[in-house]
Amino acid sequence: MPYRSRLPHSFLIGFLLFITGWLGVAGTANATHIVGGEMELVHNSGDSYTLLLNLYFDAYNGSPSALDADLTASIFDKATNDRMMNVLLPLTSNTFVSYTNPACAKPTLSTRRLVYSKVISLPPGTYNGPQGYYAAVERCCRNNSISNIVDPGAAAQTFYLEFPAVVRRGQPFYDSTPRIFPPLADYACRNELFYYDFGGKDADQDSLVYELVTPLNGHSSTVQPKPAAASPGPYSPITWQLPAPALPGQPALPPLGTLNQIPGTPTLQINRFTGRLTVRPSNLGLFVFGVSCSEYRKGEKIGESRRDFQLMVLNCPTNTKPSMVLLPAATGNVPYRPGRDILHLVPGGNHCVRLRFTDPDPNSRLSLSLSPVNFSGLLPAFTTATSGGVRSPGQPDTLTATLCFPECIDTQGKVFLLDVVVGDDGCSLPKRDTVRVAFTSVPPPNSPPTLTTTAGPALPLHVRVGDLVTFNLTGTDPDNDPIQLEMSGKGFSPASLGATLTQASAGNQQLGRFSWRVDCRAVGPDSLLVFQFAAATSPCAKRQTTMISVPIVVRYSNTPPVLTASPLFPLPAGPGLLPVVRLPLGSTFTATLAGVDADRDGLTMTATSENFSLTEAGMSFTAQNGVGVAAGQFRWDVSCDAVALRRPLDVTFQLVDATCRPVAQRQTVRFEIIRPDSPELKLYNIITPNGDQVNDEFRLPGLPLNFCDEQFASVRIFSRWGQLLFESHDRGFRWPGEGSASMYYYFVTYTDGRSFKGWLEVKP
Incomplete structure (x- = not known):
């Protein structure tokens, strides 16, 4: 074998x-x-x-x-x-x-x-x-x-x-x-x-x-x-x-x-x-x-x-091949004649044939198998045992089996050939007998399913974001074939929008329930969405469908929210400029902001800065957000902390509505600190300490005033040979000179790194 x-x-x-x-x-x-x-x-x-x-x-x-x-x-x-x-x-x-x-x-x-x-x-x-x-x-x-x-x-x-x-x-x-x-x-x-x-x-x-x-x-x-x-x-x-020599009287071997x-x-x-x-x-x-x-x-x-x-x-023991006859139901016990007869299988007719098979050798075990010759796909099936022993104690001389053709086989007017094979278990290889069956088959007639829906009758449906859309579908098949309802979208996936289709069987019908809570995923450049539904059957493995479409128009509009402030922020000084709020050190500024939305959308109010945190500048903002309205409270305690930032204090107030396409209202305001006015800077270079009470001392009253971390640090006066003669950390210093005429040099420094220097002549 x-x-x-x-x-x-x-x-x-x-x-x-x-x-x-x-x-x-x-x-x-x-x-x-x-x-x-x-x-x-x-x-x-x-x-x-x-x-x-x-x-x-x-x-x-x-x-x-x-x-x-x-x-x-x-x-x-x-x-x-x-x-x-x-x-x-x-x-x-x-x-x-x-x-x-x-x-x-x-x-x-x-x-x-x-x-x-x-x-x-x-x-x-x-x-x-x-x-x-x-x-x-x-x-x-x-x-x-x-x-x-x-x-x-x-x-x-x-x-x-x-x-x-x-x-x-x-x-x-x-x-x-x-x-x-x-x-x-x-x-x-x-x-x-x-x-x-x-x-x-x-x-x-x-x-x-x-x-x-x-x-x-x-x-x-x-x-x-x-x-x-x-x-x-x-x-x-x-x-x-x-080759071996031929025997006398025999032809030579090739x-x-x-x-x-x-x-x-x-x-x-x-x-x-x-x-x-x-x-x-x-x-x-x-x-x-x-x-x-x-x-x-x-x-x-x-x-x-x-x-x-x-x-x-x-050399092997003799093994006689088995034999088999096929008995169509229409001919009773008259065997099928391979090469002459054709089985014609029609709807409602008998699709089964009987097989009788045997083997003359004792103790043989026989097996049946099928081999399509000129087609593929559906094959007949044995409804009884396909193997068994014959001519041994307790076993019959002949076995029988039933072979049934599926009703769904469609030869499309052609003659299909099928080999029905019986094989024994002989050594070294099984002997076989084959009956080649020619047949035609016409599948039962089939009508497509029907599909109805409760959507409508006025189509398209018009909905808004937040609406719940529901309707029923009913699929019916006149041939009572199993039905499956299917849902798709024209250019989109219904599942990606949250739409669902549930279904269940009821008798010969398939009932479906469409449900969709419209949300922002449905809002796009094309507001018309076409949902497609199909009732599908697969009689004899051939798909049949009936389709209907339900167009739905999603309406969407949004009125921008309105942001106001009290007191009103100043108007900008010109195009491209920001409104400016200017305050001196130690003062406090407060503003109340209000937001209103005509669509009653949820509102969110914020106050932010891109280059500093509000707390660094002594600022704070609290908001009460809500549906249709929002409120905010802004406060600025003006201190040297804001001066130390040394950058523009720009704060953006924003109001955003919670909708499919959010609209933001923004107002950016620049906050500045008013510096104290310093006297005109006058640097003296001559004093006459002669006791006449006029220009008797060297002082600099016109130096910049102290402001936050911009503090007067020191003044130092040097002789012409670089000897330090006088030093003071008092902005209001006074130096009467050294009592003799000469040339001197002074150097003034501030804590922010600024400095002033010059020369001074003392005349008697």
């Missing part, structure tokens, strides 16, 4: 089923017990790929010590055969391959699947050759019991894979090689049809084409069975064995070759597009054969995978 295990890899070279007991061939000293293998290149991302080799090992005859811990793969440029790199592939997995039918298992057939893999990089700057690349692993030798090649114990094998460049026409070209050839560990029976699905899968949805090829031998040998690296191609093929690798009637064949392998072998033995799989993308070949495979042919 063929294995059902999937072999997810792109290339398989050699699958050896070495069974010494069945062939009666003694001695395996020269065999490596390698059953076969395959290579695959998987694209991960970017320049990263995984290179894999699956190797199959004869676990019954092979010694565990013969397992390789690693194998070396070599990559070559296909155009030049230049070596690109060698890749050491470590063993990463070791598992057993399962039988297709455990009941057909032979104790001498046991196969391990060994996986060797490594992540590699294929940079586009290096792997851009237009003819692509190939990877190879060489290993010797084959099992010496192979029947159709010369000196099999000394024949080597080459695991081989071709793949394209990773860049084409300046663009990245990613490809994962196909995963082909499921692992096979079953055997064929002489003079019985052997079949197996070698069809592969391709992750990139490339097209795959299969053909028979002669297996590769390569360069490894019994002297060097495991080369350190593969040699570049080309790789020599194996040599086919000459020579073995690519198209006659396993003798039989028919000889080994493979379907070019499906990969299905068939052979009715005529000779006993172990036979090697080769298959290639070419990969095409957009009609261009981009890669190729080769595999040589081995199949054991044994």
Whole structure:
């Protein structure tokens, strides 16, 4: 029986089923017990790929010590055969391959699947050759019991894979090689049809084409069975064995070759597009054969995978295929005649047929299956058991089953073909009987659903922000199909606006309730919102809908709020200027602000400054916000703290209404501190201390007055030689001179860094 295990890899070279007991061939000293293998290149991302080799090992005859811990793969440029790199592939997995039918298992057939893999990089700057690349692993030798090649114990094998460049026409070209050839560990029976699905899968949805090829031998040998690296191609093929001489009076046997690798009637064949392998072998033995799989993308070949495979042919007990008849209800016990009869399935008619199936062999277990030939989609279903035993103690000779076609199948006037298959559990592969059923089917008629709503009758609906909009919808289907109500918006999502549609079933109707509390999310440049509702049914998986629209106009208007102050702020001195409130130190300013909104929107009043906090300047503001009205109290206690800020004292009073498109009323006022007037600055440079009470002392009454942190610090008077003669920290100082005529210099400083200096002449 063929294995059902999937072999997810792109290339398989050699699958050896070495069974010494069945062939009666003694001695395996020269065999490596390698059953076969395959290579695959998987694209991960970017320049990263995984290179894999699956190797199959004869676990019954092979010694565990013969397992390789690693194998070396070599990559070559296909155009030049230049070596690109060698890749050491470590063993990463070791598992057993399962039988297709455990009941057909032979104790001498046991196969391990060994996986060797490594992540590699294929940079586009290096792997851009237009003819692509190939990877190879060489290993010797084959099992010496192979029947159709010369000196099999000394024949080597080459695991081989071709793949394209990773860049084409300046663009990245990613490809994962196909995963082909499921692992096979079953055997064929002489003079019985052997079949197996070698069809592969391709992750990139490339097209795959299969053909028979002669297996590769390569360069490894019994002297060097495991080369350190593969040699570049080309790789020599194996040599086919000459056919045995014909018996007297019999025609000469045809020579073995690519198209006659396993003798039989028919000889080994493979379907070019499906990969299905068939052979009715005529000779006993172990036979090697080769298959290639070419990969095409957009009609261009981009890669190729080769595999040589081995199949054991044994003498098997006779297995007669089962038989089956199909009995349509319209014909009673008259069997259906494949190729002549057509089942016509109509609404209200019988859609079921009866099956009778049996097997002449004792102790057979039969199973039913379906395979559509020229259609896809809905399939009939068995309403009774699809398997059972016959011709064994307690079991009947014949089994029955019922197959029913869904009413929804619609052949659209064409004739659909369906294979109904019964298979036994015979070894090595099941025998089958197939009844190909031709049928037409017309689904039952169907009417679309209806949909009504209580919205209206006057449309569009007119609403304002804050309104609650509700209405009902009713969906009805004349065929009583299940209905689903759906809601959408023309150019918007109703859910994003907070609209909901709840629904429930009532008899053959689907009732819906639309609810929407209109809020600011509905206010936009286009005030017309079209809500769309659908009643949907899916009879026979074909969607039918009926739609209605409910337009809703959202009305929105807003009157700006009004901000006033008492006392009124002064008018600005000119265009672009701010109103200014000027106060002296120690004074207090208070203002009451009021806000009113004609729309009764919520109001918020604030007072802020961009370059200082109100408290830093001795200011405070409290607000009483509300719906339609708001009030605020501003106070400024004028002190030196405000002077110390040394920046404009600009305060912005703002009133904002809480609505969908808020409008703010603002008034910015500049507050200034009045400085005391200083006398005119007069600097004296002559005194005459002669006692006449006129200009007898040096003093500076015209110096700037003290103001906050701008305080008089000191005055110092120096002789012409720089000697300090007088110093005072009193702004009202008096210096009578030194009693003799001379020239002097003075220096006055303030705490804010200002200074004044000059010279003074004393005359008697």
